[in-house]
Amino acid sequence: MTMIDALPSIRSLTRRLLPTKAATPSDVHDLIRERAAAVPPMRPRVEIPVCDVSPEEQALVALHERGQHLARQENWETLCREMIEAEHGRAKTPGLTPVAQVLAEGARADVLEAAKSAVSKGEPRRAFAAMASLEINLDDMPECFGFASVVAMAHVELAQMWRGRTPLRELSPQIREAHDRHMRAASQLADRFEPFAADAPLLAMLRCAVISADVAPSERLADDFEDLIDLDPTCPEHMCAFGRQLLPQNLGSWEALELQARRVATNTSDIWGSGGYTWVWIGALEQDIEAVRRVDAETFTSGLHDILEQCRDQHMANRLAAFTGVTMAAGQNRDASHSRIAHCFGWIAQNHLREIHPGLWAKAPAPWYSANNEPEAEDAAARGKARALSTLASYFAPQLGQHGRITFGENGVEIV
Template sequence: MPVLDNLTTLIRKARALHDAPHPNGPVLNIEALKATPKLTLPVKPSSEEEDLHHALFESGLYLARQDAWATLGERIRAADAARAMTPGGVPEAEILAEGARADAITAATRAVNAGDELGAVSIMNDMHLVLDETPGDHGVAYVVAMAHIDIGWAWRGEGWRQDIPAAHRAAFFRHFKSASDLIDRFDAFELDSPMLAAARCALLAAETRPRTRASDDYEDLIDLAPCMAKYMRALGNHMLPRWFGSYERLDHEARRTMERTADVWGRGGYSWTYLDALLVDDEAFALLDADLFCAGLRDILSRQTDQHTANVLAAYTGTALEPEGVNVEARARIADCFDWIVTDHLREVHPRVWYAAKGVWATRLDDQDRLTKGRQRASTALDRHARGLPPVTAPAARDTSGS
């Protein structure tokens, strides 16, 4: 099939784009004040991870625009069954589906912002027609279900429940109910489908008693795809009190996940589960075992050796966490990991990762601004590393004799 062959070639080219060195590309030159060698790291304005993500997204978008839904469903199901991931661990099936629904989400979001519920419904009615063309295809059903979830969140917004207009909340629940009806047609375990299990976890936000089933739903998901760190990170976030758990449940699930995924990640499951929770909730540090968390980071980087992951964890330990707050000692221990991550694992700088390290993607900055700010943030942190200074997240003075 020529279209499919061309798309496959595009993705292969994206994977290979950064295999060759870039001698004329930008670099960060960090020279210590002491008599130490210069640390030179190439800056990749577009990384292998980002290029492959873009190629997959565009593939899904292209096939949807060509109404090639049977081909699209087949590709999504194949990627899901193979547990195909980007180098940084993002499921390829989910990226293809994101591209496939992009046009519908853009149009529906405009309708939502205009308060036009009938317009949003009409767009989704058109999407449902593709289900008639591909009966029984859980790849296509997943695309439509996730479109409902995205539009539901567009209606709800990010405010507190009591601040959301009643009509918007009703639209949120209607879209989530439509998504749930679609997902309920399929059994994630019978179909060996992590993406269906992930959709079930995404639907927890509209459940009447999500706390009673959140742990079980995420256990099913992670058992289906223990290699995909994205799902452990989502589990940790959803175990926070603001969602479906408590700090005790967060720590319990982090330890339980570590034990269940030890053959894949060693102690890394503990770190993955805590990673995003620590970033968004200061109180999540209260029960953290910092030694176990840091050991988990070592296990992660010994197993997932791509530069995207190295950049994510370098930016996280070097810039993302506040130095003061609950459990200062644990924060300092995590900040200390920056040194060995840079020395042992970081070989190139991905500015977008450093820009996004503190969760600030939702801004009006254009991409060039993000690249510039990300490069500046990396340069500052790496300069301190070369000078033998603690990272910017570390307290100004602390006893490191036991480190």
């Protein structure tokens, strides 16, 4: 085709793209406004250090690998000794995770990985056979609560694999039997030991993990979690786990959730102020965002202040910034309680946040993020960093317009 041959088609395309009449200045301005509206506004630039691998993540990896190594070497005596010492000393990672818990997770990791394949193929017998490599050692150390906890929690996690997210009543008979069999095995091991006599929060945590296997789980829920929190009140995750179980769709009710949150706050006030109330509700809200309609927002907010007064480290600042900024993200059609809690992100970011820990932002439940607005990232760390920077930029944008800069440093936040 020559250039002359192409002219008719070019003219035809031009007629379709250009107006049929001369454009007026008003038409031009309307077109400019229309195209400008289609381009998303620039967000302010956020300059804040990013800690790609936080001290908490370093500790978790090291402890997990330690437990896994000792299990592979079948050095159970050393594993038990280290777990018991950690329990009696209430040893924690920088993010307040119990050291013994992480050692136990590493020790059972290989067995669970082997059993996962059997679960995925619907082979209960093969899953139990994988557990035999652990259980065979129980007779050699019947008094070691550390090793018993490793085996029992492996059974609990296998039961959870069989169940997935399906309600128990909807499981097929074969799957329900596999689930129940693992839970019974875990419960029998838990019954061998008394948490207070052993001075072991890990055993109290195990008792809480097998509550659902009881014939009347709701009746023992409060007592078992009260024991756990009494034994280890400095661990926030125990209180969060209590909040999850207190949801009506689990083993509790709205009334019980509010009552127990206030009881936990009273019992832990010497450590957390009113933060115990907040931790219990954080656990509930991270699982069911609609629970916000029931929370006392003022008490919750007071608890946030008390938590950050007690724990001034960047792990806690990131944990609560991600919760308020991502999980509780403010937006349209939010009630007063929801907005009150979501807007706490501002003072947490300004007064406490000095660096980003991407892992915490990546793990934060994000009910308001969809496939369309979730930051694209190849891995969890990149996704967490994108979430954090996007949330900070969105929050500070109204103060800065389109071209501002926010700098986070040791002396606070500078807005330019």
